């Protein structure tokens with residue numbers, strides 16, 4: 001189980017750091033939004049549909065991708081790297097296989113920056129990370145570094 005005590009403690013640290021934040025926060029709403037959108041995106045593309053574990057991989061990656069957000073607030077370390085580091089023991093403890101752990105950690109590390117080796121899972125995570133934001137209704141849109149006008153073209 002990923003969402004045990006350590007997981008909850010990390011989320012609580014991020015929540016405490018984000019109390020005054022005017023931009024998107026990184027609590028369970030965001031994490032579940034990313035999970036659902038990334039999974040739907042992959043199903044639409046029929047990626048991995050034959051792998052029984054695929055849903056678990058996608059949800060694990062999404063639920064863990066911002067786990068180290070509080071570390072970035074405190075030390076300036078890139079949160080994608082910090083999240084992967086914190087996520088590793090949780091994934092092992094949850095019983096994922098070595099190759100699954102590596103795939104999930106790669107996706108977490110790459111969710112902010114595509115590389116030439118970016119996997120389908122990492123790409124889904126990165127896209128869902130943007131699509132999960134409610135830019136349409138956000139009053140901080142004008143100063144948000146994540147905001148791009150095309151984000152308003154999604155009219156769901």
Ligand SMILES: [Fe+2]
Pocket residue numbers: 065066079080111112129
């Ligand atoms: Fe992130």
Ligand SMILES: [Fe+2]
Pocket residue numbers: 026030034065066129
């Ligand atoms: Fe995120």
